[in-house]
Amino acid sequence: MKVLVAVKRVVDFNVKVRVKADQSGVELASVKMALNPFCEIAVEEAVRLKEQGIATEVVVVTVGSNAAQEQLRTALALGADRAILVEATDDLSSLTIAKALKAVVDKEQPRLVILGKQAIDSDNNQTGQMLAALSGYAQGTFASKVEVVGDKLNVTREIDGGLQSLELSLPAIVTTDLRLNEPRYASLPNIMKAKKKPLETLTPSALGVATTSTIKTLKVEAPAVRSAGIKVKTVAELIEKLKNEAKVI
Amino acid sequence: MTILVVAEYENGAVAPATLNTVAAAAKIGGDVHVLVAGQNVGGVAESAAKIAGVAKVLIADNAAYAHALPENVAPLIVELAKGYSHVLAPATTNGKNILPRVAALLDVDQISEIISVESADTFKRPIYAGNAIATVQSSAAIKVITVRTTGFDAVAAEGGSAAIEAVGAAHNAGISAFVGEELAKSDRPELTAAKIVVSGGRGMGNGDNFKHLYSLADKLGAAVGASRAAVDAGFVPNDMQVGQTGKIVAPQLYIAVGISGAIQHLAGMKDSKVIVAINKDEEAPIFQVADYGLVADLFEAVPELEKLV
DSSP states (O other): OOOEOOOOOEEEETOOOEEESEEEEEOOOOOOOOEEHHHHHHHHHHHHHTTTSSSSEEEEEEEOOOGHHHHHHHHHHHTHHHHHEEEOOTTTOOHHHHHHHHHHHHHHOEEEEESSSOOOTTTOOOHHHHHHHHOOOOEEEEEEEEEEEETTEEEEEEETTEEEEEEEESEEEEEEEEGGGGOOOOOOHHHHTTTTOOOEEOTTTTOOOOOOSSSSEEEOOOOOOOOOOOOOOOOOOOIIIIIISSOOO | EEEEEEEETTEEEEOHHHHHHHHHHHHHHHHEEEEEESSSOOHHHHHHSSSSOOOOEEEEEEEEGGGHHHHHHHHHHHHHHHOOOOOOOSSEEEEEEEEHHHHHTTTOOOEEOOOOEEEETEEEEEETTTTTEEEEEEOSSSEEEEGGGGSOOOSSSSSSOEEEEHHHHHHOSSSEEEEEEEEESSOOOGGGOSSSSEEEEEEEEETTTHHHHHHEEEEEOOOEEOHHHHHTEEEOOGGGGGTTBBOOOOEEEEEESSOOOOHHHHHHHHOEEEEEESOOOOGGGGGGOOSSSESSOOHHHHHHHHOOO
């Protein structure tokens, strides 16, 4: 079966972002960008399904600027077969991205779509669920285990308080949680091979997707800073402070 | 304006997260209705009717809504949403799972994990793991929003007397089925609702050493959390994880033991009132946010702390 994986180009998770002085957003110029960590896990899962002989083709897709080609090449180096770039601006809402992905799903007809549970820039945690809604497919969010059994998908999900197991009809949408797998590194020969793999470029308008949105960001500020604390020398002093100064115990 | 709050519940009564979400709805202003969807949820609806400030409780009691499968619950909420200006749910795993599906079916953008209400259409929410706060405005006819529970003080669970009304036909999409669940058992307070949280990190060394934290927590009446490093190392189950990808907590007192203080962990606890860090590395970033820092070997400091409190 064909597996579609959606990925996103985001600020590298090790970067400590800074808010722009004019409050229009965060400083992204000359900041290291990378594949969103949850998307890496999604690619890894698709590649493992291919290695198990379950997936026949792994197609990776992103919606974003031309620069996101770099992240598509990374996904190809990790084992995806071909890539699709839906070229648009980088600040689209999750709903718009879900609509663009729905158009790609209609075109490609995958049996399984894997996304990360959330992107570490917007922290929205919406796109997979929205794509499932628009496609009318079942969703297995925050997946820590995925198993294809015939025309069903067994998914173990991380929920508040523990784990939940579901059985979904295929085609279905899965979003990955951290513990689904440990993504591999791309080897140099695979990075070279990835350069020759096909990469198709589409646009939202060609897919019939409007990019207007009902939400607008008015400003972006730095969070309130905590006032600097003190270092205590002994446990007794710590308890004294917690009891008499902070009054929390 | 009338606001629909999707209730979160456990053990036959509304969960604390519902009370924080009703508080957010009260800030928006207007009548607040609470939806209880599930199977055999009569008791939950009764507890929801007692919440202060709730005007009406809608109950959708049907086998299709058991276990909150989004394929079935989302169409129910969509059916009801038409009469509301806002649909709110707590940003729990259920809320995060169901609400974006509702938003997409209503063809509106969703605003995730708000931490404050500026006006009926403008909200603040953290982005980039809490390293920036965005103010966002929605022009959608129905505003679909998840609420970060630690951003709002819970309303009183008692004092209200709302009417309970049965609503909604059974929507059963038939494309998903509940198989089972495995819940971690704990006698301690729930992590996101606890007044005191004691968390351990990679510095704990192994899962067995968490017993030091458990006995300290029991003495303090605290919940026990963990960093992602401790979870990934297999010391403790993942539902104990505090951080951007785990639970967000904001207790009165947060005691971080053997936790370095990575960005992803800070995103989950930096709104705590008082933060204490116990770490033997005095350069650990956790000390930059800690109100009280103790540079010490945790295996000496924690038992001593337990003895003295």
